[in-house]
Amino acid sequence: MEPLVQIKNLHISFNTYAGEVKAVRGVSFDIYKGEMLGVVGESGCGKSVTSNAIMRILPTPPAEYKQGEIIMDGKNLLGLSESHMQRIRGKDIGMIFQDSMASLNPTMNVGSQIAEVIRRHQKVSSDKAKRQAIEMLHLVGLSNPEKRYHQYPHEFSGGMRQRAMIAIALALNPKLLIADEPTTALDVTIQDQILKVMKTLIEKSDASVMLITHDLGVVAETCRRVVVMYAGQIIEQGAADHIFYNAKHPYTKGLLLSVPSMKMDKTKALEPIVGSPPDLFSPPAGCPFYARCKYAMKICKDSCPVMEAIPENDGQAHEASCWLNSLNYREALGERAVTL
């Protein structure tokens, strides 16, 4: 299957007072047509920077695209002119942000903001755009869409604003929807509703979704494939089933153990991962997870592990970058080799 978007060896740095912060260090992954891809990682791991890079909305300076390509429709998005990117944003790629209040214009009514996006990319009359906007408001599950059209963002609750954002993002039927922590700021019952709305709409339109979150529950519920990022790198990616049931990186494993699951009983305590992610101002030479890893070995300190394919029964791709998976390790330790 031909991927919709291919990210190849992306390196992005930020020039700050302290020097160069290497936010994204060699990220490569694909997004296929019609799939829901989850990108998981802690704050600061580079997931938002990567998604902003796809939309080319990183402020340069201080950001700098040092290396890599983002290929969509045969074109490298990083090499396109700004006017070309403007034609792509909204039409081919839509984006939903975490903070809906800050992302909506407080001085415009909600409906006009949807209509504005429509009219920027399509030559339609303002009446037609208004009707399409009302239709979108209805599709995202807002009651009384004609009334909602004329209301202002501050009159909406958090969940309703997020629905409005989804309406704006999907108004032109984009090929790719980037959802950057869309439900993190919402109450859990509202989050439930929003995820349902997103799933329904995506299924209808056959768009691909890149869902960025730090919540493993949200990923498990919505995504077929998962990419796990840590300290600016991808440390594991594969089908959701494999990531959750056959994690082959100590970080992924650690994440799963530190997150509550309703099935787990209370007496079994949560096992958090000690420490914090490394400062990308001077990233470690070896594996970025070295300082927090239970299984760390001497080689992990100096050499960064390579991405290895993990064979799975159902043939779906699964890869992880950890020395524990390397052939040399398994041969060297034989029986004593650790299996995660």
Next chain:
Amino acid sequence: MLKNNTFPVDAFDLATDNFSAADEIKRPSISYISDAWRRLKLNKLAMTGLVVIILLVIFVVFGPLATPHNYAYQDFSVMNQGPSANHWFGTDEMGRDLFARACQGGRVSLFIGLAAACIDLMAGVLIGGIAGYVGGQLDNLLMRFAEALYSIPYMLMVVLMAIIFGSGIFSLVLAITITGWVPMARLVRGQVLSLRELEYVQASRSMGAEDSWIFIKHIVPNAMGPIIVSATLTIPRAIFSEATLSFLGLGIQPPNPSWGQMASDAIEQMIVGNLNVILVPSILICLSMFSFNVLGDGLRDAFDPKMRK
């Protein structure tokens, strides 16, 4: 990195003590003030302004020591001369050395600017701070008082001060600041109002801190940014006010020079053909105002957390 893909012998031994770096912070520590200074330094225009200000201060403070001439000494044999080796800026219509007059006038003008800024700062922070922090009826009272005072026409105030205190530096400074503190007070009040509700203030309160503690330890340091900017921008305004008033004859009286007063005298001389007399004070006024303004702008950008690079 691995050499030739060969693994060292102890490669797969467990690491000892890897957790020591678990919470390490590698970047250098930087306080808010140092960060603001660093950002200011990047602003070439603001730094130029700062340098010019420093030069002007050196000029007015040490200038009179450098020149042998006295600012009031009149030598009718050298009236209206252009710049020469003896009189570096030339002379005016009464034969007075313009360099010496510029220095002396500068002392007056800069002093007034600085004094006005200081008084505005103190009065504004005190009154605006208390009004903002205490709120309620006191806030109402103070702000209505400020507005009433501010609505008195400026010229009227100047003339009133001149009548009561005679003309001179004191009454001039008083006239400029007696209503000039109101915008600063409003600014401070606004700052305090928004800071008062912040979580770290609530945290302090929940620990049992009293209002005075919170005001001094949390509110003032965090409000200083815009306050310093405003104070810096008060200086050129005050200098210009003094220049205008003196130009109109309401400020510093001759023979005491101030830059505005020198400009006022010089208008007549322009017809005679001596341009020095008007150029010297005008250029100095413009330079000082421009430098303080760009410095103030630079400070505003440097202190603004949103513009953090």
Next chain:
Amino acid sequence: MIKTVNNTESAPLLTVNNLTKRFAVKGGTLTAVNKMSFVIYKGETLGLVGESGCGKSTTGRAVLRMYDGGQSGQIIYNGTDLMKLSQKEMKKYRKEMQLIFQDPYASLDGRMTVGSIIAEPLNIHKLGTQQERMARVEELLNLVGLDSEHKNRFPHEFSGGQRQRICIARALAIRPKFVVCDEPISSLDVSIQAQVVNLLKELQSKMELTYLFIAHDLSMIKYISDRIMVMYLGSMAELASSDELNKDPLHPYTQALLAAVPIPDPRHVKSREQSLEGEIPSPINPPSGCVFHTRCKKAYAECKQTAPEWKEAKPGHFVACHLYN
């Protein structure tokens, strides 16, 4: 009334009776907390759960007398009714009662070094000499798993989880007995939440603390709470031990909350029958009768008319719902 907490007998530390807090707002009066009554036993963690606008944060702050006025009821702490004290008299009680805030970014003054932030309560109450205070700061930093070196750094250099640990260190500086944790993990990554929760648990047993732990969903809270109280729009909906609430939630709202939590298991299929429709109503104009009836799938005529009573449906398990009257 004595209760068994962690297998030891425990007396009530805090008894709250009919706590009500009203705010005057543009549209009228907002009753954020409506006649809440509960007991917190010494050494236990009482969890308080509810969604936005339910009044849980207001409850936590009201208990600590953080508001001036608009409040009624009783807050009996160690025999003294805190509601009867002036703010000045409260100051000495504030040494024993602390608050940890939700937003670790906003609750630390960015201009102060971490050391001065943690030392602030010691400085306010003038405890110990300068040297003793510094030593205590280092001790606290180590206690929360940070380095003593960090005391000279500024908050913006730390991650969210680390900042929250600094907040915890500050709250514990003057050795309080009771700590209100106001959503301390909500703004942290899910993977860091476990760190903070475990730290709080560890400190609770080390320093004999009692917690009121406020959260907005039921996933994390059961790991730290002994008993959990569920709130909706200013009123109490259900109260039971943590295990009991998970095993047998009685109130439809609790059931919906439990069902809505996303499970990190791709093979788990979510049952849709308990998911909630609609938005949370405005607290200025709450629904009549049972405040939850507008979103309740099991509501019937009675629910719209009268507010349900707070009843002990099972031993130690209280609920306010007409289904159990």
